[in-house]
Amino acid sequence: MPYIKRNIEKVFKEMENTFPVIMVTGPRQVGKTTLLKELIENKRINYVTLDNLDARALAKEDPELFLRTYETPLIIDEFQYAPNILSYIKIKVDEKRQEKLKDDNVKVNGLFYLTGSQAFEIMEETSESLAGRVGVLDLYTLSNREINGLEGKMFLPDLKLLKERKKTKILTTSNLFEKILNGGYPEILVNKEMDRTKFFDSYIRTYIERDIRKLINVQDEIKFYRFIGNIAARTAQELNMTDICKDIGITNTTGEKWLSILVNTGLVFLLQPYSNNTVARIVKRPKIYMTDTGLSCYLAGYLDSLTLEKSAYNGAIFETYVITEILKSFSNNGKDARKYLYYYRDNNGKEIDLLIIYDNVVYPIEIKKGASPKIDATKNFDVVKKFGMQVGNGGVICMKQDIFPIDKDNNYIPVEYL
DSSP states (O other), X not given: OOOOOOTTHHHHHHHHTTOSEEEEEOSTXXXXXXXXXXXXXXXXXXXXXXXXXXXXXXXXXXXXHHHHHSOSSEEEETGGGOTTHHHHHHHHHHHHHHHHHHOTTSOOSSOEEEEESOHHHHHHHXXXXXXXXXXXXXXXXXXXXXXXXXXXXXOOOOHHHHHHSXXXXXXXXXXXXXXXXXXXXXXXXXXXXXXXXXXXXXXHHXXXXXXXXXXXXXXXXXXXXXXXXXXXXXXXXXXXXXXHHHHHTOOHHHHHHHHHHHHHTTSEEEEEEOOOTXXXXXXXXXXXXXXXXXHHHHHHTOOOHHHHXXXXXXXXXXXXXXXXXXXXXXXXXXXXXXXXXXXEEBTTSOEEEEEEEETTEEEEEEEOSSSSOOGGGGTTGGGGXXXXXXXXXXXXXXXXXXXXXXXXXXXXXXXXXX
């Protein structure tokens, strides 16, 4: 398949000159291995995938021999199948650092390139074994700007930055919902012969067989599939674990475990409510978002963009599209979006769909599907003045064709600026 340039490449290249180990995590089939192979195409780098059962067995049973067999620089694909190898990678890195003290020509950075789709296993091992030695990048499905071949700086609703930002092609509502239905998996977007439904059928089956089966009881697989579908149907809503578990017939403890799996394999993002010492009576439950709208639509049962556009699901999936595009804009710039993205809701019913908090500046954002949102869409933005930080421009992201002022501090922002 032709390669679509990823906006995360710039951060990857910076890390390659800084860290001995680079780890690229993210859901299956988002392009982690393709990214690595593209960036190191003209370099002499060894490659091994632990999908290969012989290589996996060697990595598990004799990691020292494995690392002698496959010398650095080395890509280890799907390395979560042998997490014990990380402590041996640490030893190799430390040996290289000792050699460099005697010979400045010894290369220390860019020794190992690791990819994995199971962050819940990866990160615990990484924090213990590779602290200070690894640069971690989270890769999601293709963003709107990547699909359109545009540079992907972090999205902030600051008016000056928006005027410098290139706008993607203007979308009709039907175009937008077709884009939402397709989602961002490279295989669907690049391979024109790929049937979207068959792709997602296979994707979920592979996901359960490879990533989930060893973590749940076999008899629970059907319930787990229903659980994912239930989460997809509730995307852009506050998490109500009791209701979800009651619908499926599982305990809250099981539901929390399964949700953790979805979050840590990158299929779900939890948007946390903002709070600090100056903000009282806030709601404490996170909002749930599927990280790919195509997969979300498939799991929720929507197979046609016209049906999707006219459904009761259209507002939630539009909001999911906006949130995930902003999430990707941060992740593709090497930023952990969990540190910058929040929502606000208090017990008085005041709500703000999204707060971006960056460099001690808070930017309030509302998300409205229509082209002419009401002027009172920003009515709750005043609550951010109590946060004790600078307040930046606010915005209402919608289907309007051009940036247009609401008042001196806030603007309507076309969805094409994401």
